[in-house]
Amino acid sequence: MRKITIAIDGFSACGKSTTAKRVATILGYSYIDSGAMYRAVTCFFLQHHVALTNPREVLQALREVRITFKVNTRGVSETYLNGLSVEAEIRSMRVSEQVSQVSTLPAVRTAMVDQQRKMGRDKAIVMDGRDIGTVVFPDAELKVFLTADLLTRAYRRQQELLAKDDLVDLNVILDNLIKRDEIDSTRAESPLRKAPGAIELDTTNLTIEEQTDEVVRFALALMLKPVG
Ligand code: DC
Numbered sequence: 001m002r003k004i005t006i007a008i009d010g011f012s013a014c015g016k017s018t019t020a021k022r023v024a025t026i027l028g029y030s031y032i033d034s035g036a037m038y039r040a041v042t043c044f045f046l047q048h049h050v051a052l053t054n055p056r057e058v059l060q061a062l063r064e065v066r067i068t069f070k071v072n073t074r075g076v077s078e079t080y081l082n083g084l085s086v087e088a089e090i091r092s093m094r095v096s097e098q099v100s101q102v103s104t105l106p107a108v109r110t111a112m113v114d115q116q117r118k119m120g121r122d123k124a125i126v127m128d129g130r131d132i133g134t135v136v137f138p139d140a141e142l143k144v145f146l147t148a149d150l151l152t153r154a155y156r157r158q159q160e161l162l163a164k165d166d167l168v169d170l171n172v173i174l175d176n177l178i179k180r181d182e183i184d185s186t187r188a189e190s191p192l193r194k195a196p197g198a199i200e201l202d203t204t205n206l207t208i209e210e211q212t213d214e215v216v217r218f219a220l221a222l223m224l225k226p227v228g
Pocket of ligand 1: 012034035036038039100128129130131132180184
């Protein structure tokens with residue numbers, strides 16, 4: 001079977017990561033959560049009080065950031081920052097409130113995109129984010145753009161946080177999603193856009209299983225296509 005690259009983009013809390021992770025498991029592909037990389041950088045910047053308005057400080061900090069992924073004993077991929085798991089911290093509201101600002105910085109994007117392209121060199125990868133189909137892998141064989149209505153997304157995010165014993169008011173989450181949508185889609189550098197040729201999938205009324213199935217079907221059709 002042909003090895004392909006699968007790029008999954010969309011707004012926050014559309015189920016991108018869950019879908020991408022499941023698709024990767026079914027196909028035996030690697031999975032990279034590019035949002036987790038921007039979150040890990042944000043974590044580092046917060047820990048070290050990096051001034052986002054100071055390009056030299058930002059560049060210096062980026063040199064000290066090493067992001068890796070490791071599969072834990074439950075088979076779940078965890079994000080590591082300089083050798084320490086930051087999986088819980090990167091999902092906190094504190095990081096969520098800062099990450100869109102950090103990810104508008106060109107130096108941050110350049111560093112992350114470089115690393116993401118290296119990770120995808122051998123194909124057989126599913127990567128989710130905001131600019132994967134437009135910037136990171138514009139030649140990906142399969143590009144998917146996920147959408148869902150705002151309330152559904154807020155409710156899903158609330159459930160996700162609740163599963164980690166973090167009860168957050170729906171209005172706080174709605175406010176955060178609206179702000180992030182605005183920053184993510186209007187920023188000058190790699191704004192969130194549906195890539196040319198991307199398949200749009202509205203997940204409002206789909207279960208995770210249904211949206212995973214849809215993507216797997218598209219992927220298999222491409223993987224089974226004779227080369228040339
Ligand atoms: O997918 P997520 O919500 O974990 O992403 C967190 C933030 O990172 C999101 O608000 C925008 C940014 N991001 C980005 O700019 N580019 C990506 N490829 C992935 C995420």
